[in-house]
Amino acid sequence: MSLLVIGSTGTLGRQVVRKALDEGFQVKCFVRNFRKAAFLKEWGAELIYGDLKVLQTIPVTLYGITAIIDASTARVSDFYTANRIDLDSKKILIKAAKLAKIKRYIFFSIFDARNYSNIPLMNLKVRVEEELINSDLDYTIFSLCGFFQGLISQYALPILDQQSVWTTKESTSIPYIDTQDVAKFAIRSLSIQATKNRTFILAGKDSWTSFEIIELCEKLSGQKSRISTIPIFTLQFMRKFTKFFQWSWNISERLAFTNMLIEKQSFDISMDEVYSIFHINASEINSLENYLEEYFSRILKKMKELSEQNKNISYIDNF
Numbered sequence: 001m002s003l004l005v006i007g008s009t010g011t012l013g014r015q016v017v018r019k020a021l022d023e024g025f026q027v028k029c030f031v032r033n034f035r036k037a038a039f040l041k042e043w044g045a046e047l048i049y050g051d052l053k054v055l056q057t058i059p060v061t062l063y064g065i066t067a068i069i070d071a072s073t074a075r076v077s078d079f080y081t082a083n084r085i086d087l088d089s090k091k092i093l094i095k096a097a098k099l100a101k102i103k104r105y106i107f108f109s110i111f112d113a114r115n116y117s118n119i120p121l122m123n124l125k126v127r128v129e130e131e132l133i134n135s136d137l138d139y140t141i142f143s144l145c146g147f148f149q150g151l152i153s154q155y156a157l158p159i160l161d162q163q164s165v166w167t168t169k170e171s172t173s174i175p176y177i178d179t180q181d182v183a184k185f186a187i188r189s190l191s192i193q194a195t196k197n198r199t200f201i202l203a204g205k206d207s208w209t210s211f212e213i214i215e216l217c218e219k220l221s222g223q224k225s226r227i228s229t230i231p232i233f234t235l236q237f238m239r240k241f242t243k244f245f246q247w248s249w250n251i252s253e254r255l256a257f258t259n260m261l262i263e264k265q266s267f268d269i270s271m272d273e274v275y276s277i278f279h280i281n282a283s284e285i286n287s288l289e290n291y292l293e294e295y296f297s298r299i300l301k302k303m304k305e306l307s308e309q310n311k312n313i314s315y316i317d318n319f
């Protein structure tokens, strides 16, 4: 089976490529920057040029493809609105996939998007889900809450760097998940008929508030954090302000997620049925404690090695 992975340089997309290659799939990666994607080629994937904002580049990338795994989303740093990537290009992708007789289309949405259609990115996700459901294509949609990997830049790095960790007082408990586990479900779905034309919520083992994550990072790193709380109304003001400028529309759309904090979202999700359909045992799913423990032990070991090297260099300098 030949897969086209879109968004393959991203946090989730690269794990999907890794898992697919490990499982023996032929993998083509739809990329807009070959240099940035060189590591995927080293892993054994084929690179094909495509840019989601240049719609004409899409159809040719589907030649010889059996299934599409779309893990793309607009980058906050890109100078255009998310609509172009997260809606317009997806509509074209879905049309082209139908013409190319693609056998399965895998899409990643956001948990509970239908209840938050006032949040622009959630609204785009719902519209693509509907487009896919009404397309006659065989699809599988995964609704996700948040990734372990995102917590590194948000909490672990600032704590290690003794920088401020920004959070709000209104901290929702979120069942973050490892992208390696999401990739496992996505690739497994290709060989399980019961996952066809269905939507699955993928949640991690436990839910975590930002204060609990900070406490865990402090314990594992042995460092005390400097917490700075930002009032919700400041985020709301920033959202309105960033909406004025085209260069900051993507930032404004991300800040719209503060609405979820005000409404105190609840994520009480049982994964038992999903594990059973995908023949995955709960023990195969990574926990946040384990993920962060591995991260900090690796980083602290590296820091110790560097400090030893610097000590040796200064001994040589002084010799």
Ligand SMILES: NC(=O)c1ccc[n+]([C@@H]2O[C@H](COP(=O)([O-])OP(=O)(O)OC[C@H]3O[C@@H](n4cnc5c(N)ncnc54)[C@H](OP(=O)(O)O)[C@@H]3O)[C@@H](O)[C@H]2O)c1
Pocket: 006, 007, 008, 009, 010, 011, 012, 013, 030, 031, 032, 033, 036, 050, 051, 052, 053, 070, 071, 072, 073, 074, 075, 085, 108, 109, 110, 111, 144, 145, 146, 147, 150
């Ligand atoms: N992150 C989360 O916590 C979270 C939560 C729920 C759902 N999701 C969903 O999960 C999926 C993966 O998210 P992620 O966080 O892994 O994304 P990410 O790290 O931000 O990666 C985005 C990917 O999309 C690609 N992309 C963006 N614009 C493009 C364009 N014009 N042409 C071609 N490729 C383009 C990027 O390529 P470049 O490297 O070239 O920029 C990158 O590979 C998305 O559908 C997202 O909405 C994520």
